[in-house]
Amino acid sequence: MSVILAWAILGLAAVFLALTAAIVVGKTRRESRESHDRARRRLLEPRILAYAQAGEGSIRGALGRELRPRDLRVVEAVLLDHAQRVRGSAFERLARALDELGCVDRYIAALRSARSWRRAWAAEQLGIAGARRAVPDLARALGDAMTDVRMRAAKSLGLLGGAASARALVAALDEPSRFSSIRIADVLAGMGRGVADEVIAVYPSLGPAGRLAALDVVGRLRALDAVPWLVDRLADPAPDARSRAAHALGAIGDPRAVAPLVGALEDAEWPVRAMAAKALGRIGAVEAIPVLCRRMGDQAWWVRSNAAHALGAMGDDGVAALEESLDSSDRYLRAQAVVVLEERGVVDRRVGGLVSPDAETRHAAATFLRRLAAAGGTARLAAIAGGAPDLTLRERLAALLPTPAEGGP
């Protein structure tokens, strides 16, 4: 029995020693390789930088006989490090060097790897390496089964830019995953206004979700040239598309969209009316003030709210319209006007006018606050009256507020 135990202990010790030896050897080899790489990097990096800053010549020519087969990973690392930090002609030189050394071919081949992490890595490297000839391969990677691969391919296509990249990305807006679709839209929005033409060209072939994402992208790009196309989308049979088109027109802020957006305020679907109201506020379309005032009485709360906020965003003219609305017979309309006047600080400013040395200002403030109180806007007034350090102000405010017997607070 004791012999078996002794053999077992010896066996375990042998396994432990073998593991320890393997770890030590592995670590030594890794440190030795890293030390070698650091030394080679110190030698090669200045030559690579001189190559990047020169106007002509090849990377192999620049490195000359110094380039050993084992140096390839060092040179690749240096090229990729610097490629992420520069643009323009220096970047083009670094990208050309990576292609010349066969790195781009290796990344493209790795896109077909059975291991998903390797495909994701390759997709990312191709973007950093500025490998424009890999656009078709990256476009195919947008259909990869793994989300990580698709997203890295999308990011790389965004870095590479160009019409072909944009077209592939727009087509990928049809992604079944909403999260992925948002990420791709982010990439497209970062590619600049030139992308808008590609979005418009691919739009008819997209499914419903892709179309909505595409409309968002055009809005985020603030593409002035796309305004007539977006105006046409306000007549789309799909209410979601009409609503997103209105939102995009608001984001662009072009006054040419005002009349079509005013028309969209009459849309049968409330989300379209709500977005049209919001867009008119973002454009600052003062000519739309009367129709926005009417929409403050819309049957849908979002439309009422967006119309009131749009008026609040239109400066003095919009605020004046909101003040007028305090006398409306429509209680929903009055309530929206009160909310926005409070939110935009108009009420607080007018309360200050109650203690102005100027009699006209005091009278105007009192008149406004009476109308506000009559419209139901007493909550903010009561809060100010309760906390104001100025006794005169408290007294004047209290006189404006309805007493509890009158149904006040």
Next chain:
Amino acid sequence: MFTTPRILVADDDPVTLRFLVALLRREGFEVLDAEDGQRAIELARAHRPDLVVTDLLMPYRDGYEVLRALREDEALRSTPVIVLSMKDREEDIVRGFTEGAVDWVVKPFQPRELLARIRARLERQGAPPCR
């Protein structure tokens, strides 16, 4: 008699720092390099560079503090400082110019553009622009 313009570059990213040093030396400038803001201020006080290129996000003292320290130093007040940063928000840029920057280049940068800006600034300062 012309002297070689002396440029101080400050960046905590060693890869960018090496690139900038190689770029400027290749163009014939005398280059001082600092990997943090504190070192940049010390080098500036000790060597009085003709121009400073600084990052913003650096350990110990950030780029804004470098700008402030140079502006508060009588001998360095007129030294032009170009900010080289990933930051491109309006408020950051406005703050940089308010603190004394004369130019702003966003990373990733175009080396030839940066060189052109440096040369233009040095010429305005009356220093020889090298090559």
